[in-house]
Amino acid sequence: MKRFIIISLLTVLALPMSACIWFTNYNNYLFSPYDMNEFRSRVEATCNDNWKAYLGSKEEYYWFDADEAIKTARKKNDLLMVTYIQNLQKYLQCADEKRQEQWDYPTKEQLAKRRQTLITVRNYAQTKLKTRLRSQHALLVMRCNMLLGEHPQNVTFWNTTGSTMIESVYRDMMRNIFAGALYKTGSEYEASQVFAEQGDWESLMTMYYEKRSCAAIRQEYQRHPDSAVLPFLLKDFVNNAQEAIDAGNDEEGFGGKLFIRDITKQEARQMCQLCQQVVREGKTDVPVMWQSAKAWLEFLFDNKQQAVSDITKAETMGGTQRMKDNARVLKFYITASQMPDGKAFDNYVAEEMEWLDTKLKDNVFFSDAQARITHQILMKRYNTQPNRLLAIEKVTGCSEYDDCIDTIKVESLLKYMVYTQAPSANALDRYLKNGLKNSPKSTDYEAQLNDLVGTKYMRLCQWDRAIGWIQKVPLSFYQEQGYARYATFRKFNVEPWVKRQWDDEERPQMTLKTNPKLAFVKEMQQMEASEKVLTGKALQQCYYDQAVRYAQASYTGDCWYVMRNTKSVMDTVRLNETDLAAKAATLLRKASATSDFALKEKALFGLSYVYMNPSRWYDDVWDDNTYEYSRKSNRQSTQWQAFATLAEFEKKNATRTSSYVSRCDEYQQFLKRYRQ
Amino acid sequence: MKKWLTGILAMLAALTGCQRSEPQGTKALEMGQAVYYWRTELRLDSVERAFLRTHDIKKVYCRYFDVVMRDGEPMPNATLRFNDTLPKGIEMVPTIYITEDCMHARHEWLAKKLVERIRQMNETNDISGVKEIQIDCDYTARSRKTYYEFLKEIQYQLSARPKVACYRRDARIINCRLSTTIRLHQLSMPAPPVDYGVLMIYNTGDPQKFMERNPILDMRDVAPYLNRLKGYALPLAAAYPVYSWQRQIHGVHIEHKVEADEILRVKTAVESKRPELRRAIMTYCLDKENINRYKTETYEAIYHH
Numbered sequence: 017m018k019r020f021i022i023i024s025l026l027t028v029l030a031l032p033m034s035a036c037i038w039f040t041n042y043n044n045y046l047f048s049p050y051d052m053n054e055f056r057s058r059v060e061a062t063c064n065d066n067w068k069a070y071l072g073s074k075e076e077y078y079w080f081d082a083d084e085a086i087k088t089a090r091k092k093n094d095l096l097m098v099t100y101i102q103n104l105q106k107y108l109q110c111a112d113e114k115r116q117e118q119w120d121y122p123t124k125e126q127l128a129k130r131r132q133t134l135i136t137v138r139n140y141a142q143t144k145l146k147t148r149l150r151s152q153h154a155l156l157v158m159r160c161n162m163l164l165g166e167h168p169q170n171v172t173f174w175n176t177t178g179s180t181m182i183e184s185v186y187r188d189m190m191r192n193i194f195a196g197a198l199y200k201t202g203s204e205y206e207a208s209q210v211f212a213e214q215g216d217w218e219s220l221m222t223m224y225y226e227k228r229s230c231a232a233i234r235q236e237y238q239r240h241p242d243s244a245v246l247p248f249l250l251k252d253f254v255n256n257a258q259e260a261i262d263a264g265n266d267e268e269g270f271g272g273k274l275f276i277r278d279i280t281k282q283e284a285r286q287m288c289q290l291c292q293q294v295v296r297e298g299k300t301d302v303p304v305m306w307q308s309a310k311a312w313l314e315f316l317f318d319n320k321q322q323a324v325s326d327i328t329k330a331e332t333m334g335g336t337q338r339m340k341d342n343a344r345v346l347k348f349y350i351t352a353s354q355m356p357d358g359k360a361f362d363n364y365v366a367e368e369m370e371w372l373d374t375k376l377k378d379n380v381f382f383s384d385a386q387a388r389i390t391h392q393i394l395m396k397r398y399n400t401q402p403n404r405l406l407a408i409e410k411v412t413g414c415s416e417y418d419d420c421i422d423t424i425k426v427e428s429l430l431k432y433m434v435y436t437q438a439p440s441a442n443a444l445d446r447y448l449k450n451g452l453k454n455s456p457k458s459t460d461y462e463a464q465l466n467d468l469v470g471t472k473y474m475r476l477c478q479w480d481r482a483i484g485w486i487q488k489v490p491l492s493f494y495q496e497q498g499y500a501r502y503a504t505f506r507k508f509n510v511e512p513w514v515k516r517q518w519d520d521e522e523r524p525q526m527t528l529k530t531n532p533k534l535a536f537v538k539e540m541q542q543m544e545a546s547e548k549v550l551t552g553k554a555l556q557q558c559y560y561d562q563a564v565r566y567a568q569a570s571y572t573g574d575c576w577y578v579m580r581n582t583k584s585v586m587d588t589v590r591l592n593e594t595d596l597a598a599k600a601a602t603l604l605r606k607a608s609a610t611s612d613f614a615l616k617e618k619a620l621f622g623l624s625y626v627y628m629n630p631s632r633w634y635d636d637v638w639d640d641n642t643y644e645y646s647r648k649s650n651r652q653s654t655q656w657q658a659f660a661t662l663a664e665f666e667k668k669n670a671t672r673t674s675s676y677v678s679r680c681d682e683y684q685q686f687l688k689r690y691r692q
Numbered sequence: 693m694k695k696w697l698t699g700i701l702a703m704l705a706a707l708t709g710c711q712r713s714e715p716q717g718t719k720a721l722e723m724g725q726a727v728y729y730w731r732t733e734l735r736l737d738s739v740e741r742a743f744l745r746t747h748d749i750k751k752v753y754c755r756y757f758d759v760v761m762r763d764g765e766p767m768p769n770a771t772l773r774f775n776d777t778l779p780k781g782i783e784m785v786p787t788i789y790i791t792e793d794c795m796h797a798r799h800e801w802l803a804k805k806l807v808e809r810i811r812q813m814n815e816t817n818d819i820s821g822v823k824e825i826q827i828d829c830d831y832t833a834r835s836r837k838t839y840y841e842f843l844k845e846i847q848y849q850l851s852a853r854p855k856v857a858c859y860r861r862d863a864r865i866i867n868c869r870l871s872t873t874i875r876l877h878q879l880s881m882p883a884p885p886v887d888y889g890v891l892m893i894y895n896t897g898d899p900q901k902f903m904e905r906n907p908i909l910d911m912r913d914v915a916p917y918l919n920r921l922k923g924y925a926l927p928l929a930a931a932y933p934v935y936s937w938q939r940q941i942h943g944v945h946i947e948h949k950v951e952a953d954e955i956l957r958v959k960t961a962v963e964s965k966r967p968e969l970r971r972a973i974m975t976y977c978l979d980k981e982n983i984n985r986y987k988t989e990t991y992e993a994i995y996h997h
Contacts, residue, residue: 117767117768117769117770117771118767118768119767119768119805119808119809120809120812121771121809121812121813121816122812122816123812123815123816124815124816127816638912645915
């Protein structure tokens with residue numbers, strides 16, 4: 017694992033450094049005192065549901081269609097609805113035209129006409145404010161005023177009429193337009209309260225984008241200790257403080273997320289003092305939010321003991337359920353990062369993880385929090401307990417699980433399998449083993465582990481040990497793997513240096529008829545047995561045939577799936593895995609000793625194949641003066657040596673060169689350099 | 693006297709020689725500084741106005757609208773709302789971005805509709821003094837011929853026609869110039885039928901490979917095109933990136949931006965291959981955030997002729 021990490025780091029460091037290098041650090045925001053239920057999507061969903069109910073539609077994704085609604089209203093003899101929709105249509109047309117997405121851009125006269133239409137629709141709607149559809153018509157009045165830019169009229173209309181309507185989505189929309197009108201007419205504070213109460217975070221961010229600071233939060237608090245905007249501003253401040261730390265923290269941050277505001281330690285300190293003041297003054301109904309904010313800021317700025325003390329106090333304070341849950345999440349993170357190892361710690365982790373599991377379905381915040389706690393705390397704390405670590409990664413769905421279980425030694429995997437089946441030693445083991453049992457497709461988990469043990473033995477070329485494990489795995493398991501498609505048509509005995517087995521999009525999906533790994537293991541077993549009894553040319557042919565299979569099974573071969581589940585351009589030989597390409601190269605060298613021309617030519621050609629060589633025959637070097645790459649021969653490379661041997665061989669047998677050699681463009685390019 | 697004459701003749705020869713080394717039509721390229729304006733609302737704040745003043749910006753290439761395929765037809769999209777005017781003395785160049793798929797087939801009516809829409813936008817919003825329009829399209833080998841035909845049709849629409857006399861004098865856009873953007877990969881194709889091109893020296897990388905190269909600008913991505921510059925048969929202005937690009941990958945925000953040194957390194961390289969690129973220089977795009985991203989000296993260096 018250590019080697020794997022070192023190799024990964026080297027790979028990252030080898031990349032050209034730029035401002036945009038990124039990898040996830042799981043620094044999900046942990047300060048989240050309210051649910052981000054966005055106003056716009058909430059309203060759209062309710063409106064669509066209302067129309068669906070009126071039309072009796074069962075469509076899952078309904079979108080308003082005025083003509084269809086008018087037709088239904090006519091059928092119901094609902095004349096008021098018909099005229100409402102007709103006027104709504106006119107309004108929507110004006111709104112659409114205002115977006116100006118037609119080829120005919122409006123003239124000044126057309127703009128005047130549009131204005132007149134809006135006035136007519138508004139006048140009509142005003143006459144229907146005492147009807148059954150009064151809320152819809154009142155909304156229409158406000159919409160028209162909004163497009164007409166008559167914002168003061170909207171403020172008056174809401175105060176005298178809109179606000180008196182019954183609670184409904186139309187009233188919510190009127191109130192939102194009212195808030196916009198307040199903003200446009202200079203009543204920014206009042207507007208912000210409405211936007212915050214409605215969860216219209218987009219509008220709030222537009223309003224406060226330039227005004228987010230400790231000083232602004234203090235001013236807001238002084239204006240009203242429970243201003244609806246305060247949770248929004250406080251969340252923004254605390255999470256930006258995290259961004260500032262992430263950006264300056266090489267180990268964890270590596271660039272951070274969107275860097276919105278650079279919050280200094282000094283400003284964070286002022287914020288802590290403000291939080292303390294707010295809690296002390298007792299004017300707020302939600303002290304838990306302020307105390308939690310202080311605790312998290314103290315933690316972020318390295319006052320860990322103070323953070324523990326603050327978050328412990330927060331637990332007992334008042335606030336909304338979400339704020340209290342948020343405090344518990346923060347306490348889990350802060351405490352778990354400092355509590356000493358031992359039974360008490362294990363029990364605490366088990367209890368809090370169980371609680372978090374019950375919350376996961378409520379909101380994405382809790383799953384984000386679990387991901388952060390797992391990655392940043394638990395994986396470090398249980399690093400020396402590999403079985404528990406693997407189980408934690410598996411139960412919480414960490415992406416690291418796959419890498420870790422794939423690269424550990426086979427002996428470690430066998431120990432892990434024993435652990436998962438043994439009785440639980442404490443609360444944490446109980447939690448983890450329950451999690452493993454309850455995870456989806458837990459029956460597949462056994463097949464997956466059996467396959468993995470077998471594959472690990474295959475990677476070590478221990479065919480006799482591998483076969484017992486691979487045989488236990490049902491064919492249906494392999495059929496469900498992502499690589500099954502490749503396994504249906506690729507063959508181990510095709511020489512990769514002569515023919516690549518590319519996939520074809522047109523190729524129909526096939527079903528696996530045999531266990532591909534078992535077939536490979538059996539062939540290798542048989543060949544190794546033959547090798548012991550063969551001599552002369554037959555033995556050299558056997559070396560060559562084995563080399564072909566090793567090359568195919570290596571991570572660069574077409575049959576990579578016998579040794580691993582996925583393929584990537586970033587692949588390398590992994591930890592606890594034999595370098596199969598190197599093994600193939602050794603066998604090709606043995607085969608090339610033959611006196612048989614055809615076998616020797618193929619073996620030499622195979623040795624010069626790019627994937628058989630750790631270093632290429634050339635390097636493309638960047639020239640800062642000419643702004644161009646130039647090709648430099650790498651005469652010390654293994655590929656150069658292999659190509660050179662092939663070239664000398666072909667020179668001696670000039671009339672007999674096979675077409676797969678003479679047509680190889682890489683070889684031709686090499687020859688040009690070689691002959692210079 | 694003889695020495696004098698010889699001297700004058702030598703100077704003339706040298707001057708003529710200099711002119712010959714520049715591509716044909718270079719004179720049509722006015723020397724000066726310009727910016728792109730790429731928002732959906734025309735409203736300048738004090739920082740942006742100060743920038744225009746400080747850097748003596750002569751032209752603003754203002755995106756009027758995009759043309760995108762909608763329901764099988766090219767349609768306007770994201771039209772500019774005019775809530776402000778440019779400071780006096782700065783020329784407005786209506787700029788239209790057309791998505792490449794609009795040029796997969798010929799739409800005979802498109803050029804006329806497009807020019808008419810620009811004219812109407814000018815008239816409705818009291819924009820006067822328009823002398824040029826620019827079309828921005830990432831045309832490829834597949835769409836090039838259609839695009840060039842389309843540009844010729846625009847040229848025709850912009851030329852004097854009898855009906856033009858009906859237009860209000862200050863809104864007409866007859867006899868005005870036509871320019872287009874040229875992306876680096878387009879340098880390998882024949883030049884388009886326009887008065888001049890603006891070489892877009894940005895968006896050079898593959899956004900998918902953002903961990904390897906800066907997708908906005910990287911000298912290594914510009915380098916393969918440098919040798920094409922000298923022989924490209926169209927006067928060229930140069931446009932450099934000053935923007936940042938924020939995007940979300942797996943829920944995490946990432947910000948791409950180009951270091952000032954890299955912009956200037958690229959400027960030196962392209963100008964060494966084609967000195968004409970010093971004449972007309974622009975940046976993409978005018979925005980307070982972009983202005984604050986770089987020092988004034990950096991902007992001065994970018995705009996240095």
